[in-house]
Amino acid sequence: MLKVLALTLLVSAVLAYPTYKPLIPNGFSVPNPCQQGIWQGVGHLAHLGAGPLNPFGEAFRNNGFKWDRTLCMMDSDNDGRTNGEELGDAACRWSETNPARLTAASGHPGICEPVGSAKCAGSNFRC
Ligand SMILES: [Ca+2]
Structure with missing residues (x-):
């Protein structure tokens, strides 16, 4: 059981956000739509990264972790x-x-903005 937990933590650390930030434009300076500052985990629902992906993180993953015209135009x-x-x-x-x-x-590509607005009512995200 401990080996599984340790492996899970190791995989989580390896897949953490810093690996991907240089692969998208302004990956180190995406504004936080909930408060001032930067959203560190651009592909994640949690601003510090890790945990569930947001829609941009899912699209980035599904696009082979590459920024191209297809992902850009989404x-x-x-x-x-x-x-x-x-x-x-x-x-x-x-x-x-x-x-x-x-x-x-x-803006943030994975969080509908403004958060809580009528146009974002379909989003499950809340600050
Ligand atoms: Ca958008």
Whole structure:
């Protein structure tokens, strides 16, 4: 039992968010829609990461953990803005090797904003 728990914790640590942040535009500076500051675990429902994925995290995983035009053009959280618009890559041109065309991230791609608004009523997320 302890071995299973230890393995689970190890896998959780290996899959933690810092691995993926450099793979998306502005991955280190996604604004927290619940309070001031940065959402550290961009693909997770918990702002510090780990635990269940948010819709963007699921889409990122389903896209093979890569940022491309397909993921960029999605509106994972159904708030009316594409992932690229929210992450500062509205034209979907950013890549790890071409990071120069970004503007600041202006929203969270996995959390419908504004949280609690009528358009986000279908979202299960609450701050
Ligand atoms: Ca969106």
